[in-house]
Amino acid sequence: MNIPDRIYAQYRDKPKAVAWYAIARAFGGSIEAAAQAVRKSYDIDTAVGEQLNVIGRIVVAPRSFVGAMPMNPGLFDLTDGDEFGDDEAMFSALTIDQDGQLSDDLYRLVIKAKIVKNNGDATIENILDGMNFLLPKANVLRVTDGEDMSFSIEFYGQITNLERFALLNAGLVPKPQAVRFNGFLEGFDMVEFGDADAEFGDEDAEFVGYIGD
Structure with a gap:
């Protein structure tokens, strides 16, 4: 009307x-x-730039970070000018700290991980829910308890290289305090023995390729 x-x-x-x-x-x-x-x-997937910064401040996940940068000093016994009278001596490895800013794509993952940590209790169910939230195109199957205050995660499906990098380097995995994250096992091209085209007498067994760390 x-x-x-x-x-x-x-x-x-x-x-x-x-x-x-x-x-x-x-x-x-x-x-x-x-x-x-x-x-x-406040849509994390579409926000960019300062909009993401605002969301990050709300969940207390700053975009800036300080990272260690390795230095590669020359050996004393190199033939191109680093000799100082001792053929066996060399400089020890050095690092310097340098600040930087996360890209929008990586910052989105950091914000999502912080939301999961802020609202979770770090139980196995919460870890599975959190990983499925962080990696929507992957199917997180199980959390493996190392029985030594550590755990690892197994999942299948496609994730991006950025998501794979973030899992290992950005501390995105929700975990209880004092518990170590051992890494992940990423399975692909799974073929179950019980499939109609691939039966070998054991319906519960399976082949699977994996990427692990």
């Missing part, structure tokens, strides 16, 4: 009356647009 249908017949041809009755609908549309903008502004 449009605006004129809601107005008394004697006012339907009066432009000012029609405009006055349309005020509520116009304001309602503006309020809806503003509400949609606010809702979408």
Whole structure:
């Protein structure tokens, strides 16, 4: 039903009356647009730049970081000018600290991981739910308890190189305090023995390739 249908017949041809009755609908549309903008502004998958920074501040996950950078000093006995009278001596490995900023893609994973950690209790079920949230295209199958205050994660499916890097380097995996994360086993091209095309007498066994760390 449009605006004129809601107005008394004697006012339907009066432009000012029609405009006055349309005020509520116009304001309602503006309020809806503003509400949609606010809702979408906190969409981690679409936010960029400063929008991500705002979300990061809310969940207490800063974009900046300080990382160690290895230095490669020359050996004393090199033939190109580093000799100082001792053929066996060499400089020890050095590192320096350097600050930087996370890219938007990596920062999104960090924010999601922080949300999982902020709202989880680090049980096995919570770890599985958190990993499925972080890696939506992967199927996290199990958490393996190392029985020495450590655990590893096994999953199947496709993940990006960035997600794989983040799992190992950005501390994204939710875990209890004082428990060590040993790494992950990424399975691919699984062929179960019980498949119609690949039966070998054991319906429970399976072949699988894996990437692990």
